[in-house]
Amino acid sequence: MKRIGVFVCHCGINIAETVDVKRVAEEALKMDGVAYAQDYIYMCSEPGQALVREKIKEEKLDAVIIAACSPNLHESTFRTAAEEAGLNPWQCEIANIREQCSWVHSDREKATSKAINIVGTIVQKTRLNESLEPIPVSITKKALVIGGGIAGIQAALDIADSGYKVILVEKESSIGGHMAQLSETFPTLDCSQCILTPKMVAAGKHPNIELMTYSEIEEVSGYVGNFKVRIRRKAAFVDWSKCNGCGLCMEKCPSKVSSVFDRELAKHGAIYVPFPQAVPNKPVIDKDSCIYFKSGKCRLCEKVCEIGAIDFEQEDRFVEEEVGAIITATGFETLPVADLAEYGAGDVPDVIDGLAFERLLSASGPTVGEVRRPSDGTIPKEIVFVQCAGSRDPERYKPYCSKICCMYTTKHALLYKHRVHDGQPYIFYIDIRTGGKGYEEFYHNAEEEEGIIYLRGKVAKIFRDGDKTVVWGTDTLTGRNIEIAADLVVLATAMIPKDSTAELVKKLRIQTGPNGFLSEAHPKLRPVESINSGFYIAGAAQGPKDIPETVAQASAAACKVISLFSRDHLEQDPAIAWVDEDLCGSCRICISVCPYDAREFDEEKGIVIVNEALCEGCGSCVAACACGATQQRNLSDSQIKSMVTASLGGG
Amino acid sequence: MSENTGLAPPKSPPIRLTREIVNAGFKQRVNELSGQHMDACYQCGNCSSGCPLAQEMDILPSRVMRLVQLGQSDDIINGGTIWICASCFQCTVRCPKGIDIQAVMDALRQIAMEEGVDHFGPDQISPELAASVPQPGLVGVYRKLAT
Ligand SMILES: Cc1cc2nc3c(=O)[nH]c(=O)nc-3n(C[C@H](O)[C@H](O)[C@H](O)COP(=O)(O)OP(=O)(O)OC[C@H]3O[C@@H](n4cnc5c(N)ncnc54)[C@H](O)[C@@H]3O)c2cc1C
Ligand code: SF4
Ligand code: SF4
Ligand code: SF4
Ligand code: SF4
Numbered sequence: 001m002k003r004i005g006v007f008v009c010h011c012g013i014n015i016a017e018t019v020d021v022k023r024v025a026e027e028a029l030k031m032d033g034v035a036y037a038q039d040y041i042y043m044c045s046e047p048g049q050a051l052v053r054e055k056i057k058e059e060k061l062d063a064v065i066i067a068a069c070s071p072n073l074h075e076s077t078f079r080t081a082a083e084e085a086g087l088n089p090w091q092c093e094i095a096n097i098r099e100q101c102s103w104v105h106s107d108r109e110k111a112t113s114k115a116i117n118i119v120g121t122i123v124q125k126t127r128l129n130e131s132l133e134p135i136p137v138s139i140t141k142k143a144l145v146i147g148g149g150i151a152g153i154q155a156a157l158d159i160a161d162s163g164y165k166v167i168l169v170e171k172e173s174s175i176g177g178h179m180a181q182l183s184e185t186f187p188t189l190d191c192s193q194c195i196l197t198p199k200m201v202a203a204g205k206h207p208n209i210e211l212m213t214y215s216e217i218e219e220v221s222g223y224v225g226n227f228k229v230r231i232r233r234k235a236a237f238v239d240w241s242k243c244n245g246c247g248l249c250m251e252k253c254p255s256k257v258s259s260v261f262d263r264e265l266a267k268h269g270a271i272y273v274p275f276p277q278a279v280p281n282k283p284v285i286d287k288d289s290c291i292y293f294k295s296g297k298c299r300l301c302e303k304v305c306e307i308g309a310i311d312f313e314q315e316d317r318f319v320e321e322e323v324g325a326i327i328t329a330t331g332f333e334t335l336p337v338a339d340l341a342e343y344g345a346g347d348v349p350d351v352i353d354g355l356a357f358e359r360l361l362s363a364s365g366p367t368v369g370e371v372r373r374p375s376d377g378t379i380p381k382e383i384v385f386v387q388c389a390g391s392r393d394p395e396r397y398k399p400y401c402s403k404i405c406c407m408y409t410t411k412h413a414l415l416y417k418h419r420v421h422d423g424q425p426y427i428f429y430i431d432i433r434t435g436g437k438g439y440e441e442f443y444h445n446a447e448e449e450e451g452i453i454y455l456r457g458k459v460a461k462i463f464r465d466g467d468k469t470v471v472w473g474t475d476t477l478t479g480r481n482i483e484i485a486a487d488l489v490v491l492a493t494a495m496i497p498k499d500s501t502a503e504l505v506k507k508l509r510i511q512t513g514p515n516g517f518l519s520e521a522h523p524k525l526r527p528v529e530s531i532n533s534g535f536y537i538a539g540a541a542q543g544p545k546d547i548p549e550t551v552a553q554a555s556a557a558a559c560k561v562i563s564l565f566s567r568d569h570l571e572q573d574p575a576i577a578w579v580d581e582d583l584c585g586s587c588r589i590c591i592s593v594c595p596y597d598a599r600e601f602d603e604e605k606g607i608v609i610v611n612e613a614l615c616e617g618c619g620s621c622v623a624a625c626a627c628g629a630t631q632q633r634n635l636s637d638s639q640i641k642s643m644v645t646a647s648l649g650g651g
Numbered sequence: 652m653s654e655n656t657g658l659a660p661p662k663s664p665p666i667r668l669t670r671e672i673v674n675a676g677f678k679q680r681v682n683e684l685s686g687q688h689m690d691a692c693y694q695c696g697n698c699s700s701g702c703p704l705a706q707e708m709d710i711l712p713s714r715v716m717r718l719v720q721l722g723q724s725d726d727i728i729n730g731g732t733i734w735i736c737a738s739c740f741q742c743t744v745r746c747p748k749g750i751d752i753q754a755v756m757d758a759l760r761q762i763a764m765e766e767g768v769d770h771f772g773p774d775q776i777s778p779e780l781a782a783s784v785p786q787p788g789l790v791g792v793y794r795k796l797a798t
Contacts, residue, residue: 382669424669424670424673424674447693448688448691449690451673451674453668453720453721456694472665477714477717478714478717478723480663480665480723481663481664481665482665482666483667484667484669
């Protein structure tokens with residue numbers, strides 16, 4: 001019989017306060033197969049691990065059980081310790097008596113007997129554990145980055161600089177994302193374009209980066225190290241390999257379309273580049289507004305284009321790529337003003353959102369940086385900023401704080417004051433949140449020295465009265481309601497995930513949280529990884545964040561990819577499903593239940609096999625298999641049966 | 652003195668803010684007279700928390716600061732707070748932004764007197780009360796209110 005050692009952790013008082021750890025060790029020693037048992041204050045500490053190593057040798061143990069916290073935390077720590085002492089790592093098991101026992105109970109007597117029970121079940125499992133070897137998996141050392149905002153650009157550059165190939169897929173015709181729309185950036189007020197453009201150009205020219213703009217992900221299959229990706233390259237109706245970016249076509253195009261980039265404050269032709277610094281600087285034709293596509297007449301652009309780059313026959317193309325890791329950096333958008341009924345639902349003139357105001361402030365924007373209101377082009381003298389427009393409103397809109405709007409609203413008021421000296425900015429807020437380096441100082445300066453009036457209270461209503469836009473708010477600091485007849489109102493609308501993200505995550509099979517932002521594997525310790533191996537996340541797609549945080553996260557995600565690529569091969573956990581070929585009746589039910597597409601019919605053998613690289617060991621197919629042909633390694637039917645018996649008090 | 656006992660909330664019509672109200676007159680005058688910078692106040696409330704006479708006031712010191720920021724003079728000038736204030740400097744030593752609130756109170760008293768607002772006068776002291784208050788106390792009060 002196996003000689004099993006049981007080590008019971010106090011976890012300081014985390015476990016010991018509720019569970020009588022000494023008694024757990026004593027009772028464990030009475031169990032069949034247990035040759036040694038001891039409690040210790042911190043098993044995960046170096047002396048704790050040394051104890052495990054020492055006792056494995058001294059007591060000639062064949063397997064060890066650590067009764068402690070969740071295996072998510074320290075399973076690999078203890079398996080490494082066991083391996084160092086000569087055991088196969090799969091002969092080390094964790095009995096979770098913290099998260100599943102001490103933390104959720106208060107009755108010491110009952111918690112102790114439950115802890116003994118948990119240890120008992122794991123003893124049963126361990127008795128029948130096989131020694132396993134990790135499954136080696138090869139790696140394609142090329143990364144895919146989805147989304148070409150500052151997050152995607154930074155991640156791509158970092159990976160490319162370390163010598164690996166990157167494909168950067170961007171939905172729009174140019175990379176840059178929202179940062180390209182911004183005027184100056186808090187807290188240092190550097191011009192956004194000036195710090196972004198060099199990075200865009202670097203990404204465009206990097207020998208290791210292949211830019212695929214105006215492209216979208218169609219399909220993703222495979223697993224960490226070995227993904228297959230199908231990418232749709234949308235028809236631009238311009239042959240980019242010929243186009244030299246002269247811009248003649250755009251000058252001549254008679255069609256007029258509201259510019260999405262300029263938040264509808266300006267128009268461009270049906271053939272356009274979104275902004276002058278675009279990378280690549282190549283135009284696309286918007287089929288829906290092109291006169292030729294609608295009526296069969298025009299083709300002016302084609303006439304003026306001397307090199308013949310216009311190609312009305314172009315169709316979407318599809319390319320297949322193989323990559324080893326995928327970073328999703330699809331960014332954000334903002335809650336539409338139309339969704340905010342009490343703020344005019346987009347129907348009150350001169351109520352705009354923060355991004356539109358960025359365009360008004362931008363030197364390359366539709367007003368060349370002069371603040372002019374949309375309705376009549378006059379310069380607003382009374383300007384109201386409304387924070388938390390749709391944020392922190394769990395009843396009606398978004399429950400979360402959008403995190404960046406406090407800072408950018410102060411920036412907006414400040415930049416407005418720099419341009420309109422005799423104008424008066426007011427900011428309505430619930431709280432001012434300035435948690436960042438230099439942020440509080442930025443805000444204090446604005447409040448003290450720039451004459452910006454901060455009013456503490458949420459705005460209840462905005463409506464038009466003549467050529468004024470009236471704002472009804474309050475100032476809880478005076479206990480008085482406030483009414484301002486404003487010339488322009490700017491709403492700091494909630495940051496929400498990019499709409500296409502929901503569809504994309506289904507293709508990638510990665511998770512999002514309740515508000516649609518990408519989920520990280522662990523909120524503190526694994527902030528740039530998705531739960532599914534090989535997928536990484538960065539930027540505002542994961543949650544509201546500003547540029548410094550976005551860039552830090554992008555570099556962190558890149559670093560994870562680089563560390564993955566620095567290995568010769570990957571090791572897959574072997575505790576996964578396997579099939580007894582003689583028993584499989586090829587009913588294929590397993591194929592339909594596997595959430596990871598790991599089960600496939602093998603024509604030659606006439607049975608359903610397990611793709612070991614894809615199997616995550618979830619056990620769905622094991623439970624579904626009517627013939628009992630599919631089993632899970634180290635969780636066989638007989639193991640589970642004896643564990644259930646032990647947990648019911650049998651032995 | 653104000654009728655307001657502080658028990659019932661004052662009637663509060665909305666303040667109609669304009670750049671003229673915010674920038675003209677009152678706040679600037681308080682800045683000049685007190686040598687303080689009213690916009691520096693970030694409404695932490697420390698001056699009110701530490702004020703030994705706060706429970707006697709109809710408007711707390713921090714709210715006085717706030718009303719000045721918004722150019723709202725009426726409630727302050729006609730209210731009791733600036734006269735209740737004993738110039739004890741508790742607020743001034745506590746203010747995290749280094750504002751001398753006591754100096755602001757002084758400035759406000761001066762503005763009130765300039766405007767001829769009826770404030771605490773000898774005729775408001777009943778003979779019985781005058782008899783029970785020590786003379787140096789009465790002299791001290793008039794000295795302060797006459798500056
Ligand atoms: C009004 C306003 C002012 C701001 N001011 C500042 C400031 O002063 N300072 C500061 O630090 N931060 C500021 N920010 C925040 C800043 O804009 C963000 O931190 C930053 O843009 C986040 O970058 P990102 O790359 O994560 O997302 P994005 O900029 O949104 O980029 C995402 C990119 O992914 C692309 N994409 C989306 N979906 C797909 C898909 N399915 N397939 C392919 N591509 C896709 C998008 O087209 C886009 O190019 C401001 C934000 C707003 C709204
Ligand atoms: S054919 Fe279309 S894109 Fe070309 S000039 Fe005419 S409207 Fe513009
Ligand atoms: S950052 Fe500020 S304005 Fe934006 S939601 Fe949070 S508290 Fe409101
Ligand atoms: S100086 Fe006046 S306001 Fe300041 S703490 Fe003393 S009594 Fe209160
Ligand atoms: S202590 Fe200073 S900053 Fe705080 S509320 Fe009073 S005056 Fe304002």
